[in-house]
Amino acid sequence: MGKAKKREEISNSATASSKSLFKWIALTATALLLGVGVVFALNVPGLGKGDKVKPVNGAVSIPLSKVTDGKAHFYKFSDGGKEIGFFLVKGADGALHTAFDACDVCFREKKGYFQEGDFMICRNCNKKFAIVRIGPHAIGGCNPSYLPHQQSAGNAVISVNDLKTGARFF
Numbered sequence: 001m002g003k004a005k006k007r008e009e010i011s012n013s014a015t016a017s018s019k020s021l022f023k024w025i026a027l028t029a030t031a032l033l034l035g036v037g038v039v040f041a042l043n044v045p046g047l048g049k050g051d052k053v054k055p056v057n058g059a060v061s062i063p064l065s066k067v068t069d070g071k072a073h074f075y076k077f078s079d080g081g082k083e084i085g086f087f088l089v090k091g092a093d094g095a096l097h098t099a100f101d102a103c104d105v106c107f108r109e110k111k112g113y114f115q116e117g118d119f120m121i122c123r124n125c126n127k128k129f130a131i132v133r134i135g136p137h138a139i140g141g142c143n144p145s146y147l148p149h150q151q152s153a154g155n156a157v158i159s160v161n162d163l164k165t166g167a168r169f170f
Contacts, residue, residue, distance in 0.1 A: 001040070002074075010043055027031065037086065044073055049073070049074050049085070050074035050085055051073075051075050051076070051099070051110070052074040052075070052076050052077075052078065053075050053076070053077055055077070055160045055163075056058075058159060058160050058161070059087065059157050059158060059160060059161070060075075060077060060157070060158045060163065061152075061155040061156070061157050062075065062088060062154055062155060062156045062158075063154060063155055063156075064151065064154050064155060064156055065154070067088040067089070067090065067096065067156060067166070068090045069090065070088045070090050070091075070111070071115065072088070072114075072115040072120065072131075073087060073088050074086070074087045074090040074101060074112075075087070075088070077160075077163045078089050079091065079110065079160075079163070079164055082167055083156070083170060084163055084164070084166050084167055084169075084170050085100065085101035085102065085112060085170060086098065086100050086147050086158070086163070086166065087098065087099060087101055087113065087120075087144075088136075088156055089115065089120070089131050090148070091118070091130075091131040091132040091134070092118050092131070092132055092145055093132045095132070095133040096149065096151065096156055097132070097135060098134075098146075098147045098149045098156065098158065099113075099120075099130055099143075099144035099145055099146055099147050100144065100145040100146075100147050100166040100169055101113055101136050101144075102144075102145055102166065102169035103122055103141070103142045103143055103145055104139070104141060104142070104143065104145055105125075105141060105142045106122055106124035106125055106142055107168075107170075109123075109124040109147075109164070110112040110170070111123035111124045113129075113144055115117050115131075116128070118130060118131050118132070119131065120134065120144055122142050126143055127142045129142075129143055129144060135144065136148070145166065145169060146164060147163070148162050148164075
C-alpha cells in the first residue's frame, strides 16, 4: 500500500506541475497576443488612430479644450465608405495647426504621421516637420497636407467640403 500511495503522490504532483505549466504558457501566449495586437492596431492605417467625427450643418466641430494640450489629436471623417484622417495640434506658437494625416508625396503608403515633441514625423520617409510650420504656406513635398479650420465658440470648425478635398489621400 505504501508504494501505491507514493505513486499517487507522484502522479498528483506531476498533474499539478502540468497544470501550472499550462497556465503559465496560456498567460504568456495571451500577453504576447495582446501586445502584438496593440502594436498591429497602432501601425495599420485605419486602426487604432483617431476618433470618429460626424458633421452637423456641413461642418465638424471639435472642442478646443480637447486639442490645446500640445499633443496631436487624430480624427476620422467618413465620406461614402472612405475614412479621411486628419489631426489637430497646438504648436509652440500658441496656434492650432490642422492637417490631413497624409502628405502630398507619401500618401499612397497610407501611413500618416506621429508626433515627437514639436515635430510631426512621416511614418513612411521619417521626415520631420515643425508643427508651427504646418499651414497654408507649407504645401507640396512631404509636408502634412494642410486642412483649413476656423475657430468659433470654443471649437475648431472644419467644413465638410474641406474634409472631402482630402479624400484623394485615403
